Amino acid sequence: MMTLLGISPQLLFGQLLIGLINGVFYAMMSLGVAIIFGMLRIGNFVHGAQYMLGAFGAWYLLNLPDLFPSLGLPSLNYWWALVLVPFGVALIGALMERLFIRKVYELEHAYGLLLTVGLAMLIEGLFNVRYGAAGQQYNIPEALKGGVNLGFMFMPYYRLWVIVAGILVCVATWYAIERTRLGAYLRAATENPDLVRAFGINVPRMLMLTYAFGVGLAGLAGVMAAPIYQVSPQMGHSIIITIFAVVVIGGMGSISGAIYTGLMLGVIEGLTKVFWPQASTTVIFVIMVLVLIFRPAGLFGRETVAAHAADMSTARPDSILENGRLWMAILAIGGTIVPFFIYPVFGMKILCLALFACAYNLIFGYVGLLAFGHAAFYGSSAYVAAFTAASWGFPTELAILSGVAMATLLGAIFGWLAIRRQGLYFAMITLALAQLVYFYAIQASWTHGEDGIQSVPRGYVFGVINLNDPMAMYFFVLAVFLIGFGVIYRIVHSPFGQVLKSIRENEPRAISLGYSTDRFKLIAFTLSAMLAGLAGGTKAIVFQIASLADLYFQTSADALLMTLIGGVGTLLGPIVGAIIVVTIQTELATLGSWVIVVQGAAFVVCVLFLRKGVVGTLEDWLSARVERKRIAAGGGAPVVERSSH
Amino acid sequence: MSAGTLLKVRDLRGWYGESQALHDMAFEVGKGEVVTLLGRNGAGKTTTLRAIMGLLRKRSGEISFAGENLIDRMPEHIARRGIAYCPEERGIFASLTVEENLMLPPVVAEGGMALDDIYELFPNIAERRRSPGTKLSGGEQQMLAIGRILRTGATLLLLDEPTEGLAPVIVQQIGVVIRKLKERGFTVLLVEQNVRFAARLANRHYVVEHGQVIDRLEAADVAGSLDRIQNYLKV
Ligand SMILES: Nc1ncnc2c1ncn2[C@@H]1O[C@H](COP(=O)(O)OP(=O)(O)OP(=O)(O)O)[C@@H](O)[C@H]1O
Ligand SMILES: [Mg+2]
Numbered sequence: 077m078m079t080l081l082g083i084s085p086q087l088l089f090g091q092l093l094i095g096l097i098n099g100v101f102y103a104m105m106s107l108g109v110a111i112i113f114g115m116l117r118i119g120n121f122v123h124g125a126q127y128m129l130g131a132f133g134a135w136y137l138l139n140l141p142d143l144f145p146s147l148g149l150p151s152l153n154y155w156w157a158l159v160l161v162p163f164g165v166a167l168i169g170a171l172m173e174r175l176f177i178r179k180v181y182e183l184e185h186a187y188g189l190l191l192t193v194g195l196a197m198l199i200e201g202l203f204n205v206r207y208g209a210a211g212q213q214y215n216i217p218e219a220l221k222g223g224v225n226l227g228f229m230f231m232p233y234y235r236l237w238v239i240v241a242g243i244l245v246c247v248a249t250w251y252a253i254e255r256t257r258l259g260a261y262l263r264a265a266t267e268n269p270d271l272v273r274a275f276g277i278n279v280p281r282m283l284m285l286t287y288a289f290g291v292g293l294a295g296l297a298g299v300m301a302a303p304i305y306q307v308s309p310q311m312g313h314s315i316i317i318t319i320f321a322v323v324v325i326g327g328m329g330s331i332s333g334a335i336y337t338g339l340m341l342g343v344i345e346g347l348t349k350v351f352w353p354q355a356s357t358t359v360i361f362v363i364m365v366l367v368l369i370f371r372p373a374g375l376f377g378r379e380t381v382a383a384h385a386a387d388m389s390t391a392r393p394d395s396i397l398e399n400g401r402l403w404m405a406i407l408a409i410g411g412t413i414v415p416f417f418i419y420p421v422f423g424m425k426i427l428c429l430a431l432f433a434c435a436y437n438l439i440f441g442y443v444g445l446l447a448f449g450h451a452a453f454y455g456s457s458a459y460v461a462a463f464t465a466a467s468w469g470f471p472t473e474l475a476i477l478s479g480v481a482m483a484t485l486l487g488a489i490f491g492w493l494a495i496r497r498q499g500l501y502f503a504m505i506t507l508a509l510a511q512l513v514y515f516y517a518i519q520a521s522w523t524h525g526e527d528g529i530q531s532v533p534r535g536y537v538f539g540v541i542n543l544n545d546p547m548a549m550y551f552f553v554l555a556v557f558l559i560g561f562g563v564i565y566r567i568v569h570s571p572f573g574q575v576l577k578s579i580r581e582n583e584p585r586a587i588s589l590g591y592s593t594d595r596f597k598l599i600a601f602t603l604s605a606m607l608a609g610l611a612g613g614t615k616a617i618v619f620q621i622a623s624l625a626d627l628y629f630q631t632s633a634d635a636l637l638m639t640l641i642g643g644v645g646t647l648l649g650p651i652v653g654a655i656i657v658v659t660i661q662t663e664l665a666t667l668g669s670w671v672i673v674v675q676g677a678a679f680v681v682c683v684l685f686l687r688k689g690v691v692g693t694l695e696d697w698l699s700a701r702v703e704r705k706r707i708a709a710g711g712g713a714p715v716v717e718r719s720s721h
Numbered sequence: 722m723s724a725g726t727l728l729k730v731r732d733l734r735g736w737y738g739e740s741q742a743l744h745d746m747a748f749e750v751g752k753g754e755v756v757t758l759l760g761r762n763g764a765g766k767t768t769t770l771r772a773i774m775g776l777l778r779k780r781s782g783e784i785s786f787a788g789e790n791l792i793d794r795m796p797e798h799i800a801r802r803g804i805a806y807c808p809e810e811r812g813i814f815a816s817l818t819v820e821e822n823l824m825l826p827p828v829v830a831e832g833g834m835a836l837d838d839i840y841e842l843f844p845n846i847a848e849r850r851r852s853p854g855t856k857l858s859g860g861e862q863q864m865l866a867i868g869r870i871l872r873t874g875a876t877l878l879l880l881d882e883p884t885e886g887l888a889p890v891i892v893q894q895i896g897v898v899i900r901k902l903k904e905r906g907f908t909v910l911l912v913e914q915n916v917r918f919a920a921r922l923a924n925r926h927y928v929v930e931h932g933q934v935i936d937r938l939e940a941a942d943v944a945g946s947l948d949r950i951q952n953y954l955k956v
Contacts, residue, residue: 257824263816264825271812274774275826276800276873329816 088350089229095346096339097235097304100242103338104297105315106322107249108290110334113323114266115286118177118188119500123319124312125199126165126291130298131307132203133161135212154217157299165295170288177287178280179684184386185500186446187683190640193633194679196316201672203309208669211306238300245296246335253331262286317629321364321508324501327374337375354519361512365493368505372496386444386499387580389645390692397695398647400565407561407651411554420550421618426658427557428615433638433650434564435607440636441645442568443600444580448503449490449510450608450635453483455627456513457609462529462622463522472535472543472617476556479613480606486513487605491598507629514627528623532616549618556614560607565647567603576600608635630672637675640682643689652690725751727877727908728773732782735765735772735932742768743780743932750877755899755909757919760929761954766912767809769929770879773910774806775799786877801829805875809882809912811866813854820850823869830874834905839868842898860891867898871907878902881912892918916950928953 105123112120134157140149152160176195180187216234223232253259265272265279273279298312305311326337341360349356367375391398415423432454439447457479465475494505517523524530534543543549567573579586579593586593616622625631634657642653657675664671682689688696728750735743742765750756758766771777773784775796784791791799800806805826814822823839823846840847843864849857857865863883870878880899884892892915899909899922913919919926920943928936928950936953938946 260817260821260825264814267814267816268812270776270796271806271808272825273796274776274800274806275870276797276829277827278797 083350085228091346091350092343093229093231093235093346095343095349097238097342098345099339099342100239100246101297101301101315101338102319102322102342103246103335104242104293105319106326106334106338107246107331108293109319109323110326110328110331111249111253111262112287112290113500114329115262116177116181116188116283117185117500118180118192118287119185119320119503120287120290121189121192121316121320122172122196122199123192123291123294124314124316125196126169126294126312127298127301127315128200128203128309128312129168130161130165130295131214131302131305131311132212132298133157133164133295134299134302135214135307137161138214154299154303157302158296161299162292162296165298166288166292169291169295170284172291173284173287176680176684178284181283183687184388186386186388186503187687189446189448189500189503190636190679191683193636194676194683196313197633197672197676198680199676200309200313201669201676204669205673207309209308209310211308211311214302214307216303234303238304242297242300243339245293249293250331250335313629317507317511318360320504321360321511324497324504324508325360325364325367325374327371327377328501330376333374333376357515357519358512361508361515364505364508365512368493368496386446388444389441389580390643390649390688390695391441391646392695392699395695395698397691397698400562400569400647403647404558404562404565408554408558411558412551415547415550420546422658422662424550424553424618425662426654427553428611428618429634429638429658430651430654431557431560431614432608432611433635433642433654434561435604435611436635437639437645437650438564438567438607439601439604440639441649442573442580443576443597445597445601446500446503447494447506447601447604448632448636449506449508450605451627451629451631452490452510452513453487453605453608454612454615454631454635455517455622455624456486457483457612458616458622458626459517459523459529461613462532462616462620465535465617466529466532467522471539472537475535476610476613476617479616480609483609483612484602484606487602487609488598490605491601495594495598495601507632510627510632511629514624514629517624517627523622523624526624528621529616530621532620532622534617534620543617553614553618556610560610564607567600572596572599633675633679637679637682639689641678641686641689643691643693643695646689646691646695649689649691656690725753727752727754727787728910729785730769730773730783731785733769733772733784734781735768735777736779737768737777738779741932742777743772745782746772746929746932746934748927748934748937750908750910751924752876753903753906753908754924755903755911755922757911757913757923757926758929759913759916759919759926759950759954761914764929765932766929767881768932770806770808770881770910770912773799773879774804776806800826800873800875803830803874803876804879805870805873805877806879807866807870807881807883809885811862813857813862813865815853815855817854818851819846819854819857819865822854822865823850823872826869826873828873830876832876833874834871836872839871842871842901843868860887860894863887863891863895864898867895871902876906877908877910879910879912882914883911884913884915884918896922914954916947916954920944920947926950 105127109120109123112118136143137152137157141151172195176191180191220234220237223230253262261272261277261282265282269279322338322341326333345356345359348359436450439445460482461475461479464470464478465472470478490506490509494502497505518525534549536542537552541548543552575591575596579596583593612626638653638657639650641656642649660674661671664674726749731747733743733746734741746769758769760766768777772780775794782792786802786804845861846865846868867883883895896918902909911919911923924940926938927934
């Protein structure tokens with residue numbers, strides 16, 4: 077048999093075929109994400125969960141008799157699923173738009189992403205509770221079993237069908253959007269929804285239908301994927317981050333671009349599997365990095381969305397809760413007393429995560445950038461600290477500093493790449509870059525894969541204080557936390573912090589004042605990464621382990637959730653958020669998968685009802701109380717104030 | 722309300738967030754009339770049109786059109802009652818071809834102009850029907866923006882400064898078009914700063930200042946009061 081560069085044609089074509097199949101799914105999914113993004117300005121993170129719903133929908137229909145034995149229902153096969161499930165999933169999508177997503181159109185874009193992250197966690201968490209990690213088998217439909225020998229390779233009929241049908245669906249979608257009257261409404265409403273409304277078109281309903289359509293595409297992809305991949309609760313989770321990377325690579329505003337990019341990246345991924353198998357999971361993210369460097373608007377992108385930093389801060393600067401000196405003292409005293417009442421381990425967990433959340437708040441709350449990959453800094457620092465302490469015998473403080481250095485370096489690189497793009501793109505890019513680090517850690521040998529780096533010695537600080545004593549360890553962590561907290565307070569209240577504030581409040585104005593806002597944002601981002609690294613490195617020493625969970629997407633989501641619950645941009649919010657989230661995680665630990673469901677629900681509730689967070693709400697209440705007291709004391713309220721109640 | 726009144730605005734107030742842009746606007750437009758709103762930059766003319774169209778969310782008062790109060794209606798409902806809007810920035814869609822732009826607004830009532838009639842009115846647009854909307858010149862874009870609301874059967878046209886930034890020849894051409902539209906029975910509410918242009922077309926003028934109507938002139942009085950009006954508009 078002929079070989080090419082020592083590779084058999086069977087292997088080559090086999091992988092190309094697999095790549096093409098993946099590419100079809102990428103294309104169908106990124107098409108949906110791109111349409112929804114273009115029209116609703118929502119980064120639909122729940123798209124992966126909706127794809128999973130499609131696959132489960134097909135599986136349910138097939139197993140109807142087993143699922144509801146008493147109802148005497150027939151088993152509906154693949155072809156029924158192909159027709160019914162996309163409609164069902166689209167209907168669920170329409171409902172989600174109506175109940176949740178519609179509520180955030182008027183808000184900062186970040187909330188849309190947060191909301192869909194919460195919904196994804198909720199849906200995937202529930203399926204995880206019910207079905208666990210195990211996949212369900214879904215057989216290839218009878219009519220498409222077998223295959224044809226093409227001479228150079230064996231082509232299974234089902235795969236051929238997926239490629240043909242998938243591409244046809246993509247082309248039909250392209251045609252409907254680019255060439256029909258309905259598509260013209262859609263394109264016009266993407267540009268100027270108000271004017272389209274003023275022509276008598278019911279744009280709100282169109283938004284709902286567009287969302288339902290994009291989601292239906294994901295459902296269809298799910299049905300088609302069911303016989304190829306395992307039907308499992310996790311199937312949508314890994315694909316969505318890849319899809320976001322595909323959308324970044326393809327660029328905004330081109331329907332055909334999304335299709336080409338999806339197909340092309342699938343094929344490239346397949347080829348990588350042939351020539352350099354280790355790199356196949358990361359190649360898409362590496363391409364994304366290259367595209368960001370050389371063509372920031374994406375391969376087919378027509379526009380760079382002119383979004384600016386978003387002011388999501390809920391702090392009232394004059395509130396007593398924002399007085400850093402006072403709270404530094406309170407936290408120091410409180411932190412000293414606490415270990416005599418609670419387990420030091422529990423306290424240390426809160427301190428590490430609180431510092432992590434404070435670091436995240438620096439970029440999200442004080443600069444207004446929705447970073448979504450802080451797990452990379454937290455986790456990389458944890459790994460480096462653990463490795464240098466365990467394998468090289470670094471003293472504890474040096475191990476942590478090595479971790480911090482690593483996080484800072486990564487932060488500078490990520491920041492440099494991501495700062496070029498704004499708004500939702502910033503979130504997608506940081507998310508994808510963090511995923512790159514995660515995949516690296518799975519494959520590298522020094523990280524020990526699934527096991528992580530275990531039995532990290534706690535060692536001695538400055539060679540004298542033995543950290544194996546729980547109280548000594550606790551006070552060391554408390555000191556680290558207070559230093560980090562103090563540093564952040566200083567940064568925010570320095571002249572540099574004032575510039576950050578003006579960027580957040582009005583970036584165009586800051587630019588016109590002559591500030592190179594990108595540079596300020598990059599420095600803030602790097603500082604935030606550095607402090608997240610401080611939290612991660614310390615955590616590795618405390619718990620004597622660095623594991624993949626530290627690098628996982630969920631850790632980035634935790635940082636976000638803690639900040640959001642506590643109050644974005646407030647001094648104490650991240651700490652309150654950390655206490656709440658750690659308590660929830662600890663209390664629900666015995667319930668296993670329910671933790672994710674509860675956290676997802678917390679996201680949704682926070683975005684819809686508690687956008688100010690606990691501390692932001694408290695600050696409002698306090699200032700209202702001061703106002704009431706003033707009135708009671710005979711001050712009298714200004715007329716404007718009264719009429720606004 | 723007299724039988725011939727098509728649009729009657731009373732006590733119209735409007736806000737952008739907390740700041741009030743319209744203070745008790747009041748004016749009337751009779752069926753088949755051309756009526757102008759004159760006023761300086763920032764007087765509130767565009768805001769008035771946006772309020773009528775329902776695009777300004779925060780508004781109160783009375784906007785009665787053909788006897789129905791539209792004050793709490795959504796833009797899509799207001800359009801379906803027969804009001805069409807040509808915005809100041811023209812609002813030509815870049816991702817749509819000229820013809821797609823032209824065909825975009827759905828027909829809301831019978832009696833709209835046929836596509837061929839519109840092309841006859843704007844011959845330059847007919848030639849460019851396949852090109853992207855924003856590849857047209859400023860004048861052509863303005864014609865497209867007007868042409869596109871003639872098909873729908875709307876009876877009241879809101880035109881926001883159709884002559885802004887255009888060469889005198891084109892301004893003249895647009896004047897001819899508006900006169901033809903009047904002959905066809907359209908009612909036009911025209912926002913203008915070009916008094917000479919407006920004076921030749923309109924039955925009545927309202928002068929707007931600080932979100933209020935501060936003066937009203939019938940066509941017959943205009944010739945004698947051009948100075949007075951120019952004075953209002955002087956910056
Ligand atoms: N989107 C907006 N947000 C806040 N204020 C606005 C907005 N649009 C207009 N304004 C304010 O409302 C007032 C009226 O503006 P409007 O656009 O209606 O004026 P205009 O008469 O159309 O002016 P021009 O002749 O320049 O078009 C102005 O003071 C303007 O600054
Ligand atoms: Mg105006």
